[in-house]
Amino acid sequence: MSKTVRIATRKSKLAMWQAEHIQARLQQLYPELTVELVPMSTRGDVILDTPLAKIGGKGLFVKELEAAMMEGRADLAVHSMKDLPVEFPPGLELHTICEGEDPRDAFVSNTFKNLDELPAGAVVGTCSLRRRCQIKEAFPQLEIKDLRGNVQTRLRKLDEGQFDAIILAASGLIRLELGERITSFIPVTQSLPANGQGVLGIEVRSDDDEIKQLLEPLQCQQTRYRVLAERAMNRRLQGGCQVPIGAFAEITNDQVYLRGLVGDPDGLQVIRDEVRGPVEDAEALGITLAEKLLAQGAGDILAAVYQQADE
């Protein structure tokens, strides 16, 4: 039997690394299989000059990959869980949650050691409303400027002197073997990560039992609980991927410790709360936390953010 499995992926270096990582794991598990990559560009890769928060739109980075799967040009798609919309189109589903990389945000600078060291007026690059909100809340004297592009482009802009520091997901840098560029890891108490940060998810056709079977050994149960709790919170808040929402679940001894945050992009109003409970209740805990946040006004904050993005 010489079956071919095709992996749909974006063309960025990080996306390619992630797809190649899954390709290598499948190849190792099933030497008789031919595993191929199907690289493609998405709308999110093409529109590079507009802040992501403005173009918003759910699934900016996944629509083309999903079309390829629906049309049978690919069998699976590897995604950063963080960039995935909360819902999937009919006929497709998130099947595999792989083991996660470090979930924290990374502080990257050629001059300063961490956020606390930055002088007033220093310019920090990020286009994440979640990062912006938390930095502005704790350090209102800093200036936040939009920073777009793939990881390499962002580092180049820092090195050219356009920013005093930039914030990136640690996981992306580590995967690209750029871990030495991480000046310091930002504690989750200072920057609560995005839901699913550092985790790879694999999307497949719902009716493709053969592919699901092949992917089973790549599942990580601990990470699945984490992702279940975090995504349930986001879903209940109706948050897309470009919103100032933080969600981070730690799993220890079959217990979930889920922390959540909703704030406005300038960090003027930030709501935090947390819940704990057994892993079997991961999803319910996410919903409970979302409702606690909504009860404290998270809905109004998010509505204002969405309205601004539409203008």
Ligand SMILES: NCc1[nH]cc(CCC(=O)O)c1CC(=O)O
């Ligand atoms: N939004 C872009 C994005 N999507 C996934 C990652 C890498 C981190 C991950 O695996 O979650 C990044 C880069 C970043 O946030 O710095």
